[in-house]
Amino acid sequence: MKFTLGWLKTHLETDAPIERIAETLNAIGLEVEGIADRAAALAPFRIARVIEAVPHPNADRLRVCRVDTGSGEVSVVCGAPNARTGMTGVFASPGAFIPGTGITLKTGEIRGVASAGMLLSAREMGLGEDHAGIVELPEDAPVGAAYAAWAGLDDPVIEIGVTPNRGDAFAVRGVARDLAAAGLGTLKPWSAPKIVGDGPSVVVWRNDYPEACPWVLGRTVRGVTNGESPDWLKRLLTAIGLRPINALADITNFFTVDLGRPLHVFDANKVAGGALVLRRGAGETFRGLHGRDVTVESEDCVIADAAEVQSLAGIVGGEATGCDATTTDVFIECALFDRVRVALTGQRLGIHSDARQRFERGIDPALLPAGLDAATAMIVEICGGVPSEVSVAGAEPAWRRRAAMRFERLAGLGGADIEPERAIDILRRLGFGVAGRGSDSVTVDVPSWRNDIAVARSNYAYDPDIYFEGSLTGILDPAPDLDAGRVRTVREGASAIGAEIDLIEEVLRIDGLDRIAPVSLPGIPAVPRATLTLRQGRAVRVRRLLAARGMAECVTFSFLDRESAARFGATPEALALANPIAADLDQMRPTPLATLALAAAKNVARGFADPALFEIGPGFRDATPEGQDSIAAGLRVGETPLSWTSPARAVDIWDAKADVLAVLAELGVPMEALSVTADAPGHYHPGRSGTVRQGPKTVLGHFGTLHPALCAALDLPANSAGFEIMLDAIAEPKRRRKSAPSLPPFQPIRRDFAFVVDAGISAEALLRAARGADRALIAEAALFDRYAGNKLPGGQLSLAIAVTIQPREATLTDAEIEALSGKIVAAVAKATGATLRS
Structure with missing residues (x-):
């Protein structure tokens, strides 16, 4: 936006030097981009x-x-x-x-x-x-x-950057109003001369597209002489970078910049049929005043006569009806166009004009009659002629609305200690009318030119009995319930949640943003807070551990076909997708192991026979938030090497168990508190699977070989071994002070015991009893052999364990070792009924 200092002073009574004007413009948000002093x-x-x-x-x-x-x-x-x-x-x-x-x-x-x-x-x-x-x-x-x-060239040219919400600042008068409100002078009064028309207009309006133009005015001026503009007008336009064309065109350009009121003039003698129609485009092509052909579409608003399209509404006029030296009768267009449609049309066609720049940001909807009269008066003064009566289509839209501001919010939200009277005075000088004043707030009438003091889309106040034929777009955001182009108007006095913020911003910027006391940011602690939650941190640690154990991470869909989902758990109707992205992805998965199994089957089918996959993701029990579990699942298929020096072997249940225990150890779960039971879910092999528990009730995970029927259905090898770890069930480890490490100087002792037990007794129970025989001396107990055969009575088996004894105070004597061995045998016998195998 460019204007000269002299032009500004036609609206602002001030003796401030240009340096102070520039400083004030920057302070109130109209950033000065340059000052050109040609003198x-x-x-x-x-x-x-x-x-x-x-x-x-x-x-x-x-x-x-x-x-x-x-x-x-x-x-x-x-x-x-x-x-x-x-x-x-x-x-x-x-x-x-x-x-x-x-x-x-x-x-x-x-x-x-x-x-x-x-x-x-x-x-x-x-x-x-x-x-x-x-x-x-x-x-x-x-x-x-x-x-x-x-020559009048000593008038500096000021260029400012205007933010998209400030359509009123694309007018010299709007800039002058802001400067006057900031205390840099007095805004001069302005009113258009009242024009009395002589007879009806030769050209009249008809509006067939009210959604794009709710209100349009126009009048004919007969007997004009269209020559060069006076020097003062040419100097003004030249100074801001506009090329003087002829008096009629220059006058419209003047009011576009002076009042932010775009106008257009038609040569009335070139308009066919005596009427101009606002309608949708229909694929026509016409030559614009910018020298290029324009092809319009159905969403574009055009102005046409009986012959063809003559103008692209709000953007560019047509060459065929343009005014030149032969023009004697002129028709002045003054319209209110829909800002969204103007923006979309201009963007599609790539046409940039001063009119489009203002219409798409929103112009003053109440200025049309005064703008038309002011332009008519200048045309008559410069070009002569006799004006006609005004031709009208549509009516002024209901733009009036109110907004309220609480005084305490100026400090609470804006950080400025501004007296209520000062705040009210600023709003008055900006054109807001005070409608009501309370002890803690003020209610104001929003002026017509402030389209940025917006009504939120969800906060319109609708009156079902008041309708307007057309769209309020261009004044307020479009209503969400358009009904065949009929838009309910905003009830007078309606306000929006966001309007208070807009009023606070107005008071703050005019009072001076530089006057807001600086507030230091809160100090940064020496030890920063954790960036990851406990759940996120666990996922990262588990992901790294499983990758280090030779597994590849997968990210699969959380849904699959119902038949496959049913093999891994329940498939309640509440977890069926109403609108799946594919017919075979219609059910939320009960566990990530289900989708991992499908991924592994695809790998095997394509020749990669030994995939080792894992995923950390959700499993679903029901449709509630509580019914979603965070699960770390893994699946090993085919063969796995013991080490880089050892030959490969088939994976089995113990690989899956080792993965589970490694993860739990990484997450700080005390290993001595764990137990393993043989009640794994049905998708595991009933005799080659287990459930890891902490205490009798808390299930931390499952592991084992997949069920043979499941492997057959998915074309997986029969020895495929998987696991599931319930991450949400793992308690946060208690933070304890680390004690000094216990490093006994005495050599540990290993003793092996073989017990005959009933087949129903678990090895875990036997090991737990052995560890409990003397917790001070027994460091570890581990199973190393299981035997069941014809050398043992029916229903019994042999479990051999290795017990590590760690002396701490002194080297144990043979007698002390024998006594401890007896305690171990007695403890196991008492807990499990086992006998020492002879």
Whole structure:
């Protein structure tokens, strides 16, 4: 957004220097991106008159000019074809820098004639591309005066960056309003002259697309003369980078920047049928004023006459009905277009225009009548003509709404200690009307030009009895329950949750964000907090351990076909997917082991016969959050090497058990508190599986060879061994002080015992009894042999264990060792009924 300082002062009464204006703009959120002071580059140039111009004696195309600079006469050699006696131009003395050529003038001789300066062209001054001759000024231009000041080029150009929510700041008046609210002057009153129309408009509106344009006005001005714009208007437009076209087009560009009110003018005599229709596009192509063909689609809003499309609404006009020097009757369009549709159309077609820039950010919906009257008055003043009555389609939408702000939130949320009266005064100066004042809050009427003080989509207040034919898009967000293009209006006084935040932001930025007291961030503790939860940390440790044990991690779907899921557990209807991504993925898995088995079967089928896979993921018991378990599951298939020096062997139950115990040990579960029972789930082999428990009730995991029927159904090898570890069931290890390690200096002693027990007695029970015989001396008890055969009575078997005895105080004597052995035999006999095998 560009404007000149002089243009700003047409709306703002201020004597602040430009440096303070720029500082204030930055402080209130309208960031200054640059200030161009053209007068600085033109400062050395003065108005001069050519007293005499005669041919150069030594060059046919040069002239020797005697020039009055206002401070004396100098000789200048000039090659411009229009240099002549009596003309007035712009003179640069020796030492001046010429911006158009990048040189610094020096006194010299040209073909033997002294030249002490230069008469300048527009390009040499950096004011255009005209280099056909030197600049010619009116005869009454004051000789010796600074050219920049006389030509009005001493007006600095300010460029600001405007955030997308501040559509009102794309107008010079909107910027002036903000500066006045910040205490940098007074906003000048503005009102449009009242135009009384003479008869009906020659061109009228018809609206067949109210969703895209809820309200449109227009009038004809007959008998205009469309020539060049006055100098003041051309200077303003040129200063901000716009090319003057003709008076009618320049006036519309002026109001686009001045009030943020885009307008368009049609040559009324080129409009076929006497009517302009707002409708959907139908694939037509027309030539736009930007010089390119535009093809419109059904979602685009176009303006068409009886012959063809003449304009792309809110974006670019058409060349066929454009105004030129032959225009005598003009029709002025002043519309309110849907900002979303304008943005989508402009983006699709890649057309960028000042009108689109403002419409897609939201313009003032109440400004249409005043904007039309102001433009009409300027057209009549500059171009003459007689205005008609206004043609209208649609009606002004219900934009009025209220918002409330609690004073304590200025400090609690914004961190600024601002007095309530100060906050209310800021809102008043920004155009908000105070509708109600309480001891702790204020309620304000939001002005029409502040579309960013938004009503949240979910907080519209609908009135079923009030309808508006069209869309409120462009003023407020579209309602979520559109009904065939009919949108319920927002009840007057409706407010939104987010509106209070917007009001706080307005007060804070105008009061000065730099006045908010800085608050230090909380100190960072020397020891940072853990970045992972206990559950996440466990998953990481288990993942690393199983990978180190030669297994590959899988990430499989949490659902599979019901038939396969039923082989691994219950398949309640609540866990069936109502809308599965595939017909064979319709059931939530009871355990990750199920999907691992399917993955392993695919590997085996493709020739990779020895997969070792694991996954840490959810298993599902029911549809409640509590029915989801975090499980570490693994599956070994085929063969596995004992070590890199040993030949491979078939995997078995003990591989799976070793994986389970290794994981539990890694997670800090005390091994002496574990027991193994033979009640594994049904998808395991009933005689080659087990369940690991901590205490009688807590199940920590299952392991074993998969059931033969399951292996046959999935085409897996019969010796496939898997495990499941219930990570959620593992208690957090107690934090204890680490004691000094116990490192007895005495050599341990190993004694082997073979017991005959009933076949129903588990080895775990026998080992537990042996360890408990003397916990001070017995360091370890482990099973190393199991025998069942014809040398033992029926229903009995032999379990051989190795007991490690670790003396701590002194070397044990033979008698003490024998006594301890007797205690072990007695403890095992008492606990299991076993007898020492002879």
